[in-house]
Amino acid sequence: MLFKRFSVLICPILLFLILEIIFYFYNIVLILIALPVCLLLLVFVLKLLIKEKIATRTFFYLSFPPVLFFCANFGLLFLTGPGFLKHIVILSFALILAVYLENIFLFFYRPLHYPPYALENLAGLFNLLIFFYLIVNLNALHVFLNLPLWLLSLVLIAALSLILGQFFWINKIKQKIRLAYLLIINIIILEFFWTLAFLPANFYVSAIILTIVFYFLWGVFKLKLIGQLNRKSFLRYLAIASALLFVIIFTSAWI
Numbered sequence: 737m738l739f740k741r742f743s744v745l746i747c748p749i750l751l752f753l754i755l756e757i758i759f760y761f762y763n764i765v766l767i768l769i770a771l772p773v774c775l776l777l778l779v780f781v782l783k784l785l786i787k788e789k790i791a792t793r794t795f796f797y798l799s800f801p802p803v804l805f806f807c808a809n810f811g812l813l814f815l816t817g818p819g820f821l822k823h824i825v826i827l828s829f830a831l832i833l834a835v836y837l838e839n840i841f842l843f844f845y846r847p848l849h850y851p852p853y854a855l856e857n858l859a860g861l862f863n864l865l866i867f868f869y870l871i872v873n874l875n876a877l878h879v880f881l882n883l884p885l886w887l888l889s890l891v892l893i894a895a896l897s898l899i900l901g902q903f904f905w906i907n908k909i910k911q912k913i914r915l916a917y918l919l920i921i922n923i924i925i926l927e928f929f930w931t932l933a934f935l936p937a938n939f940y941v942s943a944i945i946l947t948i949v950f951y952f953l954w955g956v957f958k959l960k961l962i963g964q965l966n967r968k969s970f971l972r973y974l975a976i977a978s979a980l981l982f983v984i985i986f987t988s989a990w991i
Contacts (some may be wrong), residue, residue, distance in 0.1 A: 737845065738847065744841050751830060778803060801859055805862055832865070856907065867899060870892070871943035872939055901918070907961070917961065917970065925946070955973045
């Protein structure tokens with residue numbers, strides 16, 4: 737039990753140090769070695785904390801957000817370049833991961849101290865950040881490597897389906913209902929992804945705009961699925977999304 741308790745802090749600290757080292761030297765051999773080592777470390781700690789077998793749905797949906805978040809952060813770090821921003825990205829990843837692991841530990845081993853809906857709220861934060869980092873990486877691959885949009889769209893659909901699947905699972909949404917909403921959200925996000933790809937915006941601006949759209953859809957459909965959607969909550973999400981879009985569109989530098 738003591739080892740599990742310390743692993744909550746040890747894992748984020750080790751990953752923080754490894755990321756700082758490899759992106760300080762930018763050695764390709766070091767990066768290729770460190771990436772699988774970091775993933776194995778993260779999966780090992782998750783397996784240590786989660787009282788479920790690896791082949792179970794519970795283990796999958798609790799473990800894949802931090803794993804996907806790490807991979808998305810790894811890709812983003814290649815784009816940030818040298819400077820203070822890189823350290824902010826790495827530090828934020830380590831802190832968010834530490835909070836997530838702490839709540840997993842409390843959920844399984846200290847249930848009396850576990851804050852209600854903590855994992856659900858953290859999963860929502862994870863998924864929003866994963867989506868934003870994913871869009872940044874996909875836009876960068878399209879701009880710098882000229883990868884076709886259809887290929888990037890397949891990656892987007894696969895990742896988005898995992899994100900939404902985890903959201904449906906953790907909120908106990910019924911199977912028959914969630915498939916329809918999964919299809920609708922995928923189609924809407926894919927349409928915006930293609931539209932923004934042809935607009936004169938850098939990939940950070942496009943990613944922010946698409947993340948705001950995703951946030952709006954996420955919030956509205958979540959309230960609808962749990963039976964809490966009403967006119968007031970819909971207008972609240974619409975107002976927040978519209979205000980954010982207004983600020984981003986009119987304050988960003990367009991190419």
